[in-house]
Amino acid sequence: MHQDGDVIIGGLFEVHLLALFPELSFRNKPEQLWCHEFDMEGFKAAMTMVFAVNEINGNPNILPYIKIGYRMYDNCVRLDVAFRAATALVSGNEKSFSMRNCSGLPPVLGIVGDPGSTHSIAISSVLGLFRVPMVSFFATCSCLSDRRRYPSFFRTIPSDAFQVRAMIQILQHFRWTWVGLIYSDDDYGRHAAQSFHEDITAFGGCLAFSEILPKDNDIVEIRKIMQVIQTSTSRVIVVFSTGSYLLPLMDEVVRQNVTRQWIASEAWSTSTAFLIPRLLPFLRGTLGIAIRRGEIEGLEEFLLSVRPDNSPNSMVKRFWQEMFGCRFEPLEALAVAEGRICTGQEDLSKADLAYSDVSDLRPSYNVYKAVYALAHSLHNLMSCVPDQGPFKGNSCASLHDMHPWQLLHYLQSVNFTTGFGDQVSFDKNGDALAIYDILNWHGMPDGTIKARTVGVVDESQPTGKVLNLDEDKIFWNFESKKPPRSVCSESCPPGTRKVRRKGLPVCCFDCLPCADGEITNMTDSLECFRCPKEFWSNLEKDRCVPKEVEFLSYEEALGISLTTASLLGACIAAVVLAIFVYHRHTPVVRANNSELSFLILLSLKLCFLCALLFIGQPRMWTCQLRHAAFGISFVLCVSSILVKTMVVIAVFKASRPEGQGALKWFGAAQQRGTVLILTALQVVICVIWLSTASPAPHKNTHYQSSKIVFECAVGSVAGFATLLGYIGLLAAISFLLAFLARNLPDTFNEAKFITFSMLIFCAVWIAFVPAYISSPGKYADAVEIFAILASSFGLLMAIFAPKCYIILLHPERNTKKALMGRASN
Secondary structure, three states, X not given: OEEOOOEEEEEEEOOEEEEEOOOOOOOOOOOOOEEEEEOHHHHHHHHHHHHHHHHHHOOOOOOOOOOEEXXXXXXXXXXXXXXXXXXXXXXXXXXXXXXXXXXXXXXXOOEEOOOOHHHHHHHHHHHHHHOOOEEEOOOOOHHHHOOOOOOOEEEOXXXXXHHHHHHHHHHHHOXXXXXXXXXXXXXXXXHHHHHHHHHHHHOOOEEXXXXXXXXXXXXXXXXXXXXXXHHOOOOEEEEEOOHHXXXXXXXXXXXXXXXXXXXEOOOOOOOHHHOOHHHHHHHOOOEEEXXXXXXXXXXXXXXXXXXXXXXXXXXXXXXXXXXXXXXXXXXXXXXXXXXXXXXXXXXXXXXXXXXXXXXXXXXXXXHHHHHHHHHHHHHHHHXXXXXXXXXXXXXXXXOOEOOHHHXXXXXXXXXXXXXXXXXXXXXXXXXXXXXXXXXXXXXXXXXXXXXXXEXXXXXXXXXXOOEEEOHHHOOOOOOXXXXXXXXXXXXXXXXXXXXXXXXXXXXOXXXXXXXXXXXXXXXXOOOOEEOOOOEEEOOOOOOEEEOEXXXXXOOOHHHHHHHHHHHHHHHHHHHHXXXXXXXXXXXXXXXXXXXXXXXXXXXXXXXXXXXXXXXXXXXXXXXXXXXXXXXXXXXXXXXXXXXXXXXXXXXXXXXXXXXXXXXXXXXXXHHHHHHHHXXXXXXXXXXXXXXXXXXXXXXXXXXXXXXXXXXXXOOOHHHHHHXXXXXXXHHHHHHHHHHHOOOOXXXXXXXXXXXXXXXXXXXXXXXXXXXXXXXXXXXXXXXXXXXXXXXHHHHHHHHXXXXXXXXXXXXXXXXXXXXXXXXXX
């Protein structure tokens, strides 16, 4: 909506509640967005701005010889729409630009709106950079009082900080010290709730609960809030929310038949959505804070004089179609209006009475004051005496070259009185004088609810006279027909302890939950009691229960997997041993001492089976046997591999003329003796370890307080480290010798397989150490089992798989002639 003038002011209003955006193809210019769900109250506020501008233009005492024009946009209750409209207002919508446009008047000198706090925060953050005045008539967030962040923001509605103080005045008056708080999850609700938290403790009150309304109207969250309301003994509930967020909760209030004393914030205290018969039994008696009611002479006649034929604005046509349920276009009328065609001559006086009702003007009255605030500021600016101005060099602003920041200077100090008798001025933060009406919802004979004014809260009055309340007019929705009693007397349930809040009345306390492992067995307990060492608190924290005992079990998935792998490895080793015994007279088996091959396979089978000792509930014999069996089995295996490597080297040297006596000093007896001595050393280490500091079952509660980890304590870390270190030493020597002998002729190529097997073995056990140290409880056993199985499979596959390949798949190569022939080649 727009009207030309010498000076233009902008406006942002909620005329539609929803917006539908066109599909973006990024190939063509986007179509205009389409807004729907017409808001009659928002249109009425916009028309009040039109009325105020026309009234000022017809008043010779304000801005004589200057005509004010306007440009107004619908924000469709969308931040992106509102922000785009605001930038269009301050930058203009001309398609071309020249340097000549840099002088003269800006597109708008100031903006009336936006009604939403979130919108105003975003828009004012940008407009403040250019000092463009913005006067909102409905944005109440206390955060907008920050002059550093919003230097050009003003409002004709009091800040939420004042609204909270007004509510505190009501709570103090009725001695309500134990109240619940519900608020919406937006800037309005969060900032108001924060102020309420701070202010209620200042007068000795306490919050029984504080709940956030879900943005998406999630019924699960709504029912959780209802459960909190019903379990609390507080009879008074304060709500900071817009009507759209609160309606789902009220639907649930009706369904569950809950009656409470509601204290409504200004965002929903006058909303017609709640003044319906269905909510009457539950919401009558509600006390609400409301914007100051005002009267505007001549507004009713102006609203009834609006006609689509004498207004070129499409917004008026939309209003007309919404009001009378008709359409101006015949085809559209057939589609959505049952064929009703608008004539433009319909009688507004016989239509919706809410549109023309001016007996209870609140947001519209604030719009009226906002327009007049800008007009009076502009009038004061134009009344500046030359050489006595407030700007540089005592200069004044010029009508032909005026800047928004100049108008901002006069707006800060504007002071006038409306025709209704209300004084309008702004404090240093841009806030208006805080005056509220107190409403009480009465049930009417027709089943509806009517909000009646029963008092006033005026912050400008001296202390003690701020609240003026007529209790005889208040209707209470309780059988006693008296104010409900709501003092802090709620008890703490079992599982919590009562902690009195510092500096507050004795009855004000917090119910703090007991820590894990602590309980109370009674209500209103002042302390929690620690459970015995082998017990833990239940979920309700009202009794101790035995702790869960955790160990690596045969019945869990991890234990079953490791058991299966262990038995599989033992079976494979047994099968390979059987193959070697059956083919014990063949050259491949007899090469390099078949006894050592049998010994290695036997020790590998023991290695696979010793992993089973790490699974199951720890007992004394399993704890002692598991590491001893593991250490001895692996030393037997690795020492046999070491001797086998030495045999390979000795045989190679014996094949040369200068080393023909090498095998004489390293025959079968010497080989057996070497394996026996090396294994005996590990046996000695195990005997000393078990006799001095034997491993034993241990119930560990340090890993996780709520569980007992049943494990085998190693007893002596030094003993365990010596056992592992000895295995590592033998493995390192074997790897080094095999690596040096890897390039021997093919006849003696077993050194290559030993090199690869020991490389796998060393890599597994090097990785084992940090993994074992960092693994808690049963997972340390699982890591050790995994290392045993991985290294055992590595040795079995690397050393014996090539031989089994020849024995089973290529028996023609398992002959002395074939081996000798290959050597000759």
